[in-house]
Amino acid sequence: MEKIEITIKYLVNFIDKTGKKLETVDFEKGADLTDVSKWLLNTYKIQVPGEDVMCLLNGHSWNQYTEGEKRELENGDVILIMPLIMGG
Amino acid sequence: MFNGGYLGKILRINLSTKEIKTEEIGEKIYHKLLGGRGLAAKYYYEEVGPDVKPFDAENKIFLFAGPLTGLTLPAPTKYQLSTKSPETGHYLCSNSSGKMGIMLKKMGYDGMILEGKCDKWTYLHILDGKVAFKDASAYVGKMTNETIEGLKEELGSKKASVLTIGPSAEKLVKISYVCVDYRAFGRGGAGAVFASKNIKAIVTEGTGDIPASDPEKLKDIRKKALPILKETRGNHTKYGTSQYIGPINELGCMPTRNFQTTYFEGGDKVDHLTLFNKYHKGNVACTGCPVACGTEAKVYEGKYKGAQARTEFESIGLLGPNCGVDDFGAIVAANQLCDEIGLDTMSGANQVALAMELYERGLITKEDTCGIEMKFGDGDALIACLKMIANREGIGDLLAEGSLGVLAEHPEWRPYVIHVKGMSPAAYDSRGFYGNGLTYGTSSRGACHNVGGWTIRAELQSGQYDRFALEGKGALVKEIQDNRAYVDSIGICTVVRGSMEFSANPKGDTMKAATGYDFMPELIEIGSRIYSLERLILNREGLTREGDMLPDRFLKEEVPSGPIKGRRLTEEMYNQMLDDYYDARGWDRNGVVKPETVENFNLAEVVDL
Numbered sequence: 001m002e003k004i005e006i007t008i009k010y011l012v013n014f015i016d017k018t019g020k021k022l023e024t025v026d027f028e029k030g031a032d033l034t035d036v037s038k039w040l041l042n043t044y045k046i047q048v049p050g051e052d053v054m055c056l057l058n059g060h061s062w063n064q065y066t067e068g069e070k071r072e073l074e075n076g077d078v079i080l081i082m083p084l085i086m087g088g
Numbered sequence: 089m090f091n092g093g094y095l096g097k098i099l100r101i102n103l104s105t106k107e108i109k110t111e112e113i114g115e116k117i118y119h120k121l122l123g124g125r126g127l128a129a130k131y132y133y134e135e136v137g138p139d140v141k142p143f144d145a146e147n148k149i150f151l152f153a154g155p156l157t158g159l160t161l162p163a164p165t166k167y168q169l170s171t172k173s174p175e176t177g178h179y180l181c182s183n184s185s186g187k188m189g190i191m192l193k194k195m196g197y198d199g200m201i202l203e204g205k206c207d208k209w210t211y212l213h214i215l216d217g218k219v220a221f222k223d224a225s226a227y228v229g230k231m232t233n234e235t236i237e238g239l240k241e242e243l244g245s246k247k248a249s250v251l252t253i254g255p256s257a258e259k260l261v262k263i264s265y266v267c268v269d270y271r272a273f274g275r276g277g278a279g280a281v282f283a284s285k286n287i288k289a290i291v292t293e294g295t296g297d298i299p300a301s302d303p304e305k306l307k308d309i310r311k312k313a314l315p316i317l318k319e320t321r322g323n324h325t326k327y328g329t330s331q332y333i334g335p336i337n338e339l340g341c342m343p344t345r346n347f348q349t350t351y352f353e354g355g356d357k358v359d360h361l362t363l364f365n366k367y368h369k370g371n372v373a374c375t376g377c378p379v380a381c382g383t384e385a386k387v388y389e390g391k392y393k394g395a396q397a398r399t400e401f402e403s404i405g406l407l408g409p410n411c412g413v414d415d416f417g418a419i420v421a422a423n424q425l426c427d428e429i430g431l432d433t434m435s436g437a438n439q440v441a442l443a444m445e446l447y448e449r450g451l452i453t454k455e456d457t458c459g460i461e462m463k464f465g466d467g468d469a470l471i472a473c474l475k476m477i478a479n480r481e482g483i484g485d486l487l488a489e490g491s492l493g494v495l496a497e498h499p500e501w502r503p504y505v506i507h508v509k510g511m512s513p514a515a516y517d518s519r520g521f522y523g524n525g526l527t528y529g530t531s532s533r534g535a536c537h538n539v540g541g542w543t544i545r546a547e548l549q550s551g552q553y554d555r556f557a558l559e560g561k562g563a564l565v566k567e568i569q570d571n572r573a574y575v576d577s578i579g580i581c582t583v584v585r586g587s588m589e590f591s592a593n594p595k596g597d598t599m600k601a602a603t604g605y606d607f608m609p610e611l612i613e614i615g616s617r618i619y620s621l622e623r624l625i626l627n628r629e630g631l632t633r634e635g636d637m638l639p640d641r642f643l644k645e646e647v648p649s650g651p652i653k654g655r656r657l658t659e660e661m662y663n664q665m666l667d668d669y670y671d672a673r674g675w676d677r678n679g680v681v682k683p684e685t686v687e688n689f690n691l692a693e694v695v696d697l
Contacts, residue, residue, distance in 0.1 A: 011338060012331045012360065013323050021356075052320070054549055059339060059651060063551030082335050083323050084549070087542035087582070 002029040004075040006036070011082035014053075018044050033062055033069040036079060046081065056080040092301035093155030093603035094118055099197045101212070101219055103285055104145065104204030108219050113198065120694040122577035122607070124154035125181055126618045127199060128170035132179060133621065134696045135203075138629045142174040142277075143260065143284035145205040151192070152199035154579025155603050158190035158298045160306045161588065162313050163377035163581035165189060165271075173276040174262035175435065175490040176510035176534050179625045180276035183538075183576050185374040186268030187249035187292075194294025206286035213243060213291045224288035229255055231428040232267040239291050252289040253279040254430020256478035260284065261488040263435035263477070267427070270398065271374065274432050275511065276533055277490065301604035309598050313587035314378055321379045324583060325371065327360040328383030329401035334359045336405070339548075340651030341520030343410040343513070345464045346441035347506045347641050350517040351650025354414025358404055362416050372398060379583055387417040392467070397423035405515030406437035411444060411470050418467025422474055429478040438512035439487040440473040442494070445504050446483075456483040506639045508535035509631065516544065518642045519655045523547050523561045526665045529636040530565060532622040538582075541568035558661055562668025567592060570615035577618060617689040620673065623681050624691070633670075633679040638662060 009022040027035055033055075040046040048055045048062075055062045057071070058078055065071040090096075100109040113127070121130055128150045140146045153167040167189025173180035192200060195217045211224040227235045235252040249269055257264035257279035264279030265272050273279075282288075300306055323331050336342050337355035344352045356362070363385055372382030387395040397403075397420050407413065407422045426433040446452045447462035454460065458481055460472045476484025486494055491507035506512055511534020518525030523543030531540025546564055547555040553564055571592050575585050578599070589595040596606025607614070626635070637643075638657070646656045670677055674685035691697060 009338060011334045012327065015361065054545075056339075056548065060554055061548055061551065063549070064554050080335075080338060082338075083331070085332055085335055085545055087329075087537060087544070 003027070004029050004031070004073055006073055006075075006077040006079060008036075008079045008081065011080065013083055014046065014081045017046065027073055031073050033057065033065075033071050033073070036073070037069065040081070048081065052084055054080070054082045054084060056082070089604065090115060090118065090301075091604040092299045093159065093599075094123070095193060095196050095198050097197050098199040098201060099192075099195075099214075099217065099219075100201045100203070102204045103202060103206045103210070103287065106221055110217075117694045118155070120614065120690065121618060121621075122154065122574060122614050123198060124152050124157075124166065124168040124577040124579055125183070125573060126577040126614065126621075127152040128168045128181055129618055129621045129625065130695050131201060132170045133625050135201075136172055140172060142172045142177065142281055145285070147172045147281060147284070149202040149278070149281060149285075150199065151188070151201075153189035153192050154577050156598065157579030158193040159300055159602055160303065161310050161376065161580060161598065162317060162584040163374050163379070164579060165374045165376065166576070166579050166581055167192070168576060169266070169273045169278055171278055171281045173278070173510075173533065174260070174280045175275075175277035175492075177492065178509060178533075178629050178631060179622060180278060180533050181539060181576075181622065182273040182276055182278060182533075184266070184268050184271050184273045185581065186251070186271040187375055188251055188268050188290070189579065190375060191249045191292035191294040193298045194296045195292070196294075196296055202285065202287070205284070209286050209288050211239065211289040211291065212287065215293045216295055227288050228258060231255065232430055233270075233428055235289055236267070236270070239289055243291060245291075245293055248291050248293045250289060250291050253282050254428060254478075256430040256488075257283040258288075259478070259480050259488070261431065261478060261480065262490040262493065263432045263439065263488070264430045265432040267430070270427075275434060275536060277432070277435075279430055300602050302601040305601035306598070309588060309601060313584070316587040317378055317584060320586065321381070321583065324379050324381040327364060328371070328381045328399070330360040330363045330383060330399060330404055332401045333404060336516060337409070338651070339520055340647070341517050342405060343515055343517050345412045346410060346438075346445040346504065347513070347517055348445065349649050350520055350647050350652055352409035352414070355409070357414040358408040358416050358419060363399065367416055367420060369396065374581065377581065377584065381583055385416075385420045387420050390417050392417035392421040395421035395424050397427055399423055402515045403433035403437070406434050406441070407470065410437055410441045410515070412464030413467050413470055414465070415467045418470060422467070422470050425471060425474050429475070431474060431478055434514060435490065435512050436474055436477060438506065439477055439490075440470055442504055442506070443473055443483055443487060444469070446501065449504075451501065452483055458482040503640050506641055508638060509533070509635055511535050517647075518638060519647050519657055520652050521547050521555045522558060522657055522661070522665065523553065523555070523564055525638055525642060525657050525662060526561055526565045526669055529638055529662070529666065530569070530669055532619065532626065538572065539569075541565050541572055543568055556655070558664050561665045562670075563672045565669055566616070566672045569619055570612050572615070573618040574611045574615035577614070617691065620675075620681050620685055620689055621691060621695060623673075623675065623679075624686070624697075627680050631679075633666070633677070636666060636679055
């Protein structure tokens with residue numbers, strides 16, 4: 001099965017939670033954001049989308065992709081997992 | 089009819105004649121303008137004309153608490169200042185924490201107006217409304233912390249609130265802040281207005297009770313808010329606002345080397361983990377706040393050993409990345425210097441960043457910089473330049489005049505002077521969040537993310553607004569600004585407001601428990617009314633659409649590197665958002681408040697237009 005590689009970056013409390021700032025993860029070709037959600041839940045018990053988390057794909061909210069969580073992953077995609085921020 | 093929250097009186101102090109007056113405020117005014125920022129705008133409109141200059145004796149300082157200030161709620165510490173800004177030459181509104189707002193209300197006042205000018209350096213000691221004019225000559229030249237501690241000792245009162253200015257304000261440096269109990273009216277240079285009136289400090293002490301309509305209900309609201317804050321503001325408690333350094337940099341929006349680019353390669357050397365792991369001394373809380381987002385940083389080793397400051401996102405971002413500095417010790421030392429000498433950390437840092445760019449471009453030399461190699465990334469140069477500004481030495485004398493002062497002398501430096509209406513930006517680059525550009529452009533006081541409306545979460549989280557989209561941003565910015573304007577008028581901190589349901593869809597329980605009147609559904613409309621009142625002031629002072637334009641760097645230069653490489657917000661794109669915004673506000677396409685908007689808000693009923 002062909003694999004694709006994505007990067008997941010963790011920010012603020014998600015660094016505490018995962019012990020990492022970033023990692024690369026392989027998914028099978030055809031995987032989508034739902035698979036990333038499942039992987040995050042299974043691996044770190046991080047619930048995304050969730051009330052206290054922002055999930056960004058290549059610098060844009062997941063919610064903004066017209067395909068929603070069914071948006072298929074592409075090699076080199078970068079996912080950011082960060083808390084809700086509210087101004088300095 | 090109110091039966092709590094409001095006191096209905098203001099204290100007017102004429103510094104020239106030493107006349108003290110107590111004046112009443114009609115209930116209708118509170119209904120329409122709420123308090124705090126709303127009242128500060130009303131009195132400014134009525135009493136400071138467009139021809140008054142910031143340092144004229146005719147300029148006034150308005151300080152207003154809100155109906156919730158001082159009540160039994162989380163972080164009920166906020167109050168507002170308005171005056172004519174030395175930095176921008178226009179209307180300035182500013183909010184601060186500290187205890188002065190609470191003390192004002194304990195003395196039986198919702199606000200205080202300072203007018204005229206003392207004939208010599210003076211501090212005011214106001215004990216339960218009784219005003220004493222005292223000789224401040226012993227405090228002239230003293231740092232803010234020395235003045236606060238010195239006055240408390242002299243007056244024998246540890247509980248008093250002390251507002252003071254630092255030495256930079258005494259030299260009329262136009263980017264000087266006002267320190268209140270180690271918190272700040274940070275932006276716009278209000279510190280220099282106090283200095284122009286020969287006021288070094290104001291000590292306030294109130295011993296009365298602040299009435300509330302339903303004190304038991306307020307206690308219940310606080311009790312319910314605490315677990316919400318623990319759950320939703322845990323990152324604030326642990327890391328303070330330094331937590332935003334990583335996200336903003338990672339998103340490619342961190343002002344770097346005078347906004348020349350938007351990603352700082354040394355971001356992980358100045359982020360929350362660096363602060364927490366190497367420099368964290370402890371947390372500091374405002375009165376009644378369970379969140380305690382103030383982060384005290386201390387340098388434990390190296391050449392800046394011993395430096396200590398209450399660091400937060402904006403100061404770190406602008407003293408650090410925007411000056412190219414990745415030495416957190418230098419940032420703490422620079423922060424401490426600003427706090428003590430009286431400089432606004434944000435405008436101060438941005439002026440240093442400007443000097444560094446000018447130096448690297450060869451537009452200024454060591455002759456201008458008192459021999460300092462003024463290069464990006466040099467922590468010693470950062471600190472030296474801040475001192476030059478505060479002391480008005482070398483190029484610092486020009487930088488002390490703020491962005492507009494620099495441009496008046498050197499209009500050819502326009503591409504490098506980053507400002508809106510004379511105020512330099514906060515630690516976000518608008519090329520990474522287009523809504524933030526509209527925020528900076530339409531903020532009532534210049535390039536500010538607070539008064540202008542913090543769009544970033546909506547632009548990241550909402551499915552409706554992409555950060556690089558234009559559609560809907562006008563209405564979004566208006567909504568966030570209106571929201572902020574009412575929150576700034578009630579007297580609580582924006583960090584905790586959600587726990588009391590003061591959001592874009594507010595509920596009236598807290599206001600009703602405080603005042604006996606729930607202000608629903610008017611709260612958002614009041615915010616909008618206040619925003620248009622502030623715009624009427626700006627219009628009267630000559631600001632229209634042209635004054636809302638962004639700096640050339642945001643509109644004409646593509647981001648050269650980092651996650652948003654190639655992005656820029658063109659003038660055409662910006663104008664499209666601006667048109668939408670004006671339409672949403674009921675202002676004409678020149679940014680002037682329409683007569684029907686004034687009428688719809690019934691402004692003539694509560695403001696002498």
